[in-house]
Amino acid sequence: MMIRHKSLWQLGFCILFLVFFTACGYQDTVRPSIEKRLAVLDSTRLTQPEESLFELDSLLQNNQDLSDLERALLLFNKGEALYLNDKYPEAFNTHLEGYTLFVELKDKYNQGRSLITLSGAALHMGDIETSQKYALQALELAQLIGDKRMEGKAYNQLFKLHFGLKDYDKALAYVQLTDSLYSQEADTTSIISIKSNKASVYLKLKEYNKALASYSEAMTLSQTKRDPKTLVSVLNNIGYTYMEAKEYESAEKFLRGAITLNKNIKAINAAPYKGLGNLFLLKAEKDSAKVNFNKALSIYKATKNTKEEIDVRDKLIALSIMSGDYTKALNHQIVRDSLRKDLNKLEKDRLLNFANVNYEVKRKETEIKHQKEINRRNTWLLISTVTLFILLLIITAFYSYNTRLRAANRASKLEQRLLRVQMNPHFIFNTLAAIQNITLEGNPIKSSNYIAKFSKLIRQNFDYVRKESIPLDKEIEMISNYIETQQLRFNKAFTYSVAMEGIDDPSGIQVPPMLLQPFVENAIEYGLKEKKEGGELRLKIERNRNELSFVISDNGVGRSAKAKDEKITEELHATSIFKERLKMRKKGEEKTFVIKDLYDKDNKPAGTKVFFKLKI
Known part of the structure; x- marks a missing residue:
């Protein structure tokens, strides 16, 4: 019954949990419609950055x-879309706002993802610290949640940071840690990038073979x-490495x-032409250098890569x-x-925009808080009301x-007491002794029959008590099996009948x-x-x-004479257990229970009679 008691407590707590979930669960769920849109935007933010950003802004502003x-x-x-499109200040502020929410939600996985992009954006803006x-x-x-x-990615970000600081020994240590973590992964693209990063460090350390x-x-x-496309980048890097090694x-x-592979896949890539320009410049083949630098220049102009265009024009000058x-x-x-002037102005505008966006983010943060x-106050009020209601229930x-x-x-305790009464150790030992005597008398069939009766009696006791x-x-x-076992103990000194x-x-x-067994035993x-x-023992x-x-x-x-000799109590007769069992049936049957002493014509004790009724 203690199990039922515990189950009721568990039921109450389950109900309470469901109420809490209903009251606050809306704070940390994602509706299927939003989840579906996020999945689509994840695949289009690189190919259609402007459209992705427009839809994300629309979802954020038009869904209260x-x-x-x-x-x-x-x-x-x-934030990811902004970062991938080189809008680093905007990406930083957007990610910072999202990160704050993930912290409140205790979503450590997405906190980590946001932190990595925040680190990358800060690095691009020159904020090393x-x-x-x-x-x-x-x-x-990442180490806390075990996400390898x-x-x-965190190690890779630290690699980029130290590589930019020209601290190549630390950069190498971090990229090797990244390599060891990704070596078991199936993400070939990431592994290629890591191998290339490692090679870049070795190149700076002038360890060309490595x-x-x-x-x-x-x-x-x-x-x-x-x-x-990745192979083109690797070939270009190998070319630059051989160039450094002379x-x-x-x-x-x-x-x-x-260059050949770029033509085969119809890709526009200026890096190999720039590399050849540098190579021919080193070899003092000025015409060849000029031709390749001009090819690179036309591509950089077409792709509006201002920084690279400036670098190539310096070489052409x-x-x-x-x-x-x-x-x-x-x-x-x-x-x-x-x-250069336009680039500087763009950088200033970007920094100014960053300051404006930062101010706007702070303002929004205040409003959101x-x-x-x-x-929060409304939620706690609702929770308190519902909790009180549940507690009352x-x-x-x-x-x-x-x-x-x-x-x-x-009832459970009664079952245990009843089993102890039924399986009286004195009765068990005496019965086993009687069976032993029969065995010693050389009557194995008789002893086998009584062993079978006795084992059946024990099994019935354990089965029926539950x-x-x-x-x-x-x-x-x-009860017949029990009486016959008792007859064995007393060598059939009494008979019995059941009517x-x-x-x-x-x-x-x-x-x-x-x-019946307690009264038969008595x-x-x-x-x-x-x-x-x-x-004679009679059961009717x-x-x-x-x-x-x-x-x-x-x-x-x-009963009276024996009671005087041995001070037999009501408990010893199991009468109290019997009455409790009848009381638990709640049918008033315990009131019909009577024990009557029998006397002969000379008014001497001549037996005992037990009477009771059961309602069926």
Whole structure:
């Protein structure tokens, strides 16, 4: 019954949990419609950046019922789209707003993802200290939640940071850690990038053989993956490595290989042409250098890559001066200065925009915090009201079931007491001793029969004590088995009979198990045991409509005399247990229970009779 008590507590807590979930769950769920849009935007933010940003802004501004998690995920995706399109200040502020929400939601996985992009954006803006802080926080979170992929990304971010600071030893250490984490992954693109990063460090350290070895691994993976764009980048890098090692023939071969592959896949890529321009410049082949620099320049102009265009024009200025073409050098100088001026202005505008966006973010943060405070108070009010209601329900349920639980608990204890009474150790030892004597007398068949009866009796006791009721014929079978086992102990010094009246089918009548055995045992132990012969034990069961009458009588020495000799208590007779069992049925049957002492014509004790009724 203690299990039922515990189950009720569990039920109450489950209900309470469901209420909490209903009251607050909207704060951290994502609706299928939003989830579907995020999945589509994730695949289009690179190919259609403007459209993706427009839709993300629309979702953020036109949905007032967004949950905190939905808003945070939308901000994360917007920040990623801005970052991938080189809008680093806007990406930084957007990610910072999303990160704040993830912290409140205790979503450590998305906190880590946001921190990595925040670190990258800060690095692009030249804020080294902030970049390092966020990268280390992401690393700590990744290790805390055991996300190896995120840990690798954090190490990779630290690599970029130290590589930019020209701290190549630390950069190498971090990229090797990244490599060790990703070596077991199936993400070939990331592994190629890591191998290339490692090669870049070796190149800066002038360890050309190691750099070429890492680039070769990247090239093999690119060929296996059949990714021509990545392979072009790797070939170009190998060309630059050979150039640094002053192996110009090999450098030219790989750079031309990159150009050929670009043509095959119809890709526009200026890097190999710029590489060849630098190569020919080193070899003092000015015309070839100029041709390749001009090809690179036309591509950079078309793709509006201002920084690279400035760098190439610097080289063309030098070549024009070397060739004595000062007019050409001046033209390149004018264009380059104009580009530099525009680039500086763009950088200033970007910083100004960053400040404006930062101010706007702070303002929105204040508004959101205020609204959240209002929502929080309303939520706690709702939770308190519902919790009080649930507690009242639980108290009412406990009150309603309290009587039943106590009764069930008493029944459990009664079962244990009943089993102890039924399986009296004295009876068991005496029975086993009697079976041993039969065995020693050389009668194995008889002893085997009694062992079978005794084992069946024990099994019946254990089986029936756990049941609320059993068929009447099973009760009679068990009590007969018990009496016959007792007859063995006393060498059949008494006989017994079982009579039934008004009962056509005893198997169809249910009665509480083991009701009769305590009184049969008393009759034998305290009445018939003292008689050497002529003892009689009678059991009579009579049905009268919906009642069963039970009479257990014997012609032994009588209960009163034996009680005086041995001070037998009511508890020893199991009478109290019997009455409690009847009381628990709540049918008033305990009131019919009578124990009557029998006397002969000389008024001497002549046995005992037990009477009670059961309602069926």
